[in-house]
Amino acid sequence: MLSSTSSEIPAAGWRTFLALWGSQSISQIGSYVAWFALNVYVAQTLYPAPEQKAPLALALGAFAIAATLLAVLLAPVAGSVADRTSRKRVMLTCDVLSGALTLGLVALMFGAVVPFWLLLAFVIVTQAVSIFHEAALESSYAMIVPEEQLTRANGLMQTTRTFSSLLAPTLATLLIGVPTLLHGSGWLASLRDGVPFALLVDGVSFLIAAAILARLAVPSPPPAEDHGGAAANLRADTRLGWTYLLRRPPLLHLLILAAALNFATAAIPVYQTLLTTFTLEPDRTSRGLSFAATLAIIQTATSAGMFLGGLVISTWGGLKRRRVLGILLPCLLCGAGLVLMGLSGNLYLTAAAFALTVFVMPITMAHSNGIWQSQVPRELQGRVFAVRRIVGRFTVPLGMAFVSGLSTTLPPGPVIAALGLLVIVICALQLLSPTVQRVEDKAYLEGLAAARGG
Structure with a gap:
């Protein structure tokens, strides 16, 4: 087994982490903005009427339950993948896939009202991708950060999550209000709301994170031994x-x-x-x-x-x-x-x-x-x-x-x-x-x- 001694950490490990932290922070802010905007879309576009309180509550609850259950159900698969493949490749794939899915939803919203079942499918798939990304990212800290800096590194990530949750409502509200600000200014003013703009920020943030990550050296340990098939590997x-x-x-x-x-x-x-x-x-x-x-x-x-x-x-x-x-x-x-x-x-x-x-x-x-x-x-x-x-x-x-x-x-x-x-x-x-x-x-x-x- 590999030990976790600082001597095995790359010389530029802390700088690599700061670049990784910065890129993922951009993506995380975008994700919080998108989550807020999706809830607004459900409340104001899909179920805006007073008599629709019940389906609105069920819809918002479905979002939360899907995210929570997926984190538990997919954890073993995501952990296995993180130990059996390049962690950098996993993170890159997840960033690009999340960006593409989000931009695809943006394109749909510009043209039509997106039904709830499709939004729920989007949440399920993107949350699943996020779980794989989290598994690869969290297990990469010790590969690039000296042991004495691990607590600080985790603290920076915690700060980003908190700052994102504070900033997201304000930024999302500004983006959602774009059509109102452009009233009478061409096709943008004809949009029902600016939720697509909030999602656009999220999609672009994923691609920015991927572009930065592609230039970083994030080593992975030797892959785990193969036990004969994906199911056997997962059980083992x-x-x-x-x-x-x-x-x-x-x-x-x-x-x-x-x-x-x-x-x-x-x-x-x-x-x-x-x-x-x-x-x-x-x-x-x-x-x-x-x-x-x-x-x-x-x-x-x-x-x-x-x-x-x-x-x-x-x-x-x-x-x-x-x-x-x-x-x-x-x-x-x-x-x-x-x-x-x-x-x-x-x-x-x-x-x-x-x-x-x-x-x-x-x-x-x-x-x-x-x-x-x-x-x-x-x-x-x-x-x-x-x-x-x-x-x-x-x-x-x-x-x-x-x-x-x-x-x-x-x-x-x-x-x-x-x-x-x-x-x-x-x-x-x-x-x-x-x-x-x-x-x-x-x-x-x-x-x-x-x-x-x-």
Whole structure:
């Protein structure tokens, strides 16, 4: 197996990563803009009438469910591909394919109203392509970035995601309004809306990312051995990923923590609406605030907290030693934030609790990704990270369903506080576990694996 020592990293590795980060950031901003625009298209073009609220809700839910389920179902396949082919080639193919599909949808929108079934098919296919791209990209960090810079690299990616989510609504709204701005100015003014322009930005951003990536040196480890056919390879690769984790309990403990954290925080957008509707009703009324204004305050605080967290970890670069504390201590604060938001009846205290809860998330994720990327051999990262995604992400829809279901019969505040307490208890147990504290000791991990048969 390849080791993850800095001596094997290309001399220009950090510059290569910055170029890769910049190109993928452009693409990610475009994707967030396109996602926002698609939701607007469904709401304003396909189902604009008041009596169409039910099909509108089903359509938006179908988008979210498709994206979430695909991330779980395709993770093993994407991980196997990332370890068996050139990771750069996978990313290039995904960027070009996504760009072509998006530009094709733009062409259709310029000529006709696109039906929902076709939009859903577009979302499914492009999300599937994105999952393969993510698997190849995430497993490439350790090939080009020195180990001591992995946390900073992941922090930069987290910052891009947050910045994209903040910028996308404004940029998409401007693009969607182009026909109105050009009223009476030729064929552009005859368009129903400017959603095609928002999608055009996304399609072009993919092609720009591909053009930059084509010029970068992104090495891949030697491909995994062939076990005889794609189906046999997939079974063997999935089994390898599970076996690798089961034989290394410290990594498995971190994965359980991530799953619990995702379960507790997956429904944060739902928390915002539920708390504004029920828990904060007396306080906002006493302040003379409308429902929309109250929700806007909470959403703004949440977005600002997430962005600042990404900025802090990108600038700081994270812990260089005992990075596990960069996971567990922020997770404790995240749990405390959930408890506070669940118990608070004060608008501004609740907004601060949301900001605290999401502020620590990029810090936690950057340290976690850095540990996984430095501890798992680079030629196994695609397959092991696939199992990591399955376990970590399958709790997202469960968390959403749990909170939504209980909140139909119970006040949402105590439910959210209980989830925060769950996170605190799990983090405290991990902090007290000597096994977890040695997660960065490679010799210890391999000793455990050898004692368990591999």
